[in-house]
Amino acid sequence: MADLDRRLADAIERLGHGLRSLAQHSARAHGLSPLQQQAVLALSRRPTVRREVSALAAEFDVTTPTMSDAVTALERKGLVTRSPGADGRRRLLTLTAGGEAVAGELAPWDGPLLAALAGLPVADRAATLHGLLRVIADLQRQGVVSVVRTCTSCRFFRPNARTDPAAPHRCDLLEAPLPLVDLRTDCPEHEPVVATN
Numbered sequence: 001m002a003d004l005d006r007r008l009a010d011a012i013e014r015l016g017h018g019l020r021s022l023a024q025h026s027a028r029a030h031g032l033s034p035l036q037q038q039a040v041l042a043l044s045r046r047p048t049v050r051r052e053v054s055a056l057a058a059e060f061d062v063t064t065p066t067m068s069d070a071v072t073a074l075e076r077k078g079l080v081t082r083s084p085g086a087d088g089r090r091r092l093l094t095l096t097a098g099g100e101a102v103a104g105e106l107a108p109w110d111g112p113l114l115a116a117l118a119g120l121p122v123a124d125r126a127a128t129l130h131g132l133l134r135v136i137a138d139l140q141r142q143g144v145v146s147v148v149r150t151c152t153s154c155r156f157f158r159p160n161a162r163t164d165p166a167a168p169h170r171c172d173l174l175e176a177p178l179p180l181v182d183l184r185t186d187c188p189e190h191e192p193v194v195a196t197n
């Protein structure tokens with residue numbers, strides 16, 4: 001099985017290279033860096049992302065100064081504004097109308113990946129989602145990835161609480177089964193598991 005694990009890790013790494021290349025191509029076409037592109041997309045469509053430089057930095061595993069530079073560049077390009085938050089101190093980030101328009105153009109950047117996935121049977125896609133979310137949760141426990149709001153890292157997640165192979169898990173918050181095809185990657189209700197040691 002070690003050989004299978006090696007080949008899986010190689011395949012995921014290969015996927016990462018391909019996605020990086022797609023992201024660079026899309027960002028360059030819009031005069032942005034890949035990090036600036038990620039920030040614009042996060043501000044436009046991620047319901048759970050906090051609209052602050054430090055939160056975006058944690059989201060994308062970069063330092064706060066690096067993200068601050070990216071946001072300053074987006075301000076200069078007229079795509080993002082900073083305004084005082086409710087406490088008057090923190091600066092909240094908002095896309096301008098121009099930023100929203102660019103976000104719409106950037107949205108299909110990973111279209112080739114979505115098209116490739118759509119070619120797989122639904123059961124394969126569900127099993128892949130399930131497996132990847134378990135790996136991500138494990139990597140979070142090891143401190144490899146920081147911000148994760150997936151079912152598999154949530155305190156409300158009850159793994160293998162049911163006998164239905166298509167919906168073996170349960171969400172205690174929703175008080176409902178979680179079909180594999182509905183496992184969440186960015187849930188607004190997510191709460192991390194509290195470490196017990």
Ligand code: SF4
Pocket residue numbers: 149150151152154155156157158170171172173174184187188189190191
């Ligand atoms: S609260 Fe959200 S992330 Fe947590 S188990 Fe339920 S659906 Fe999944």
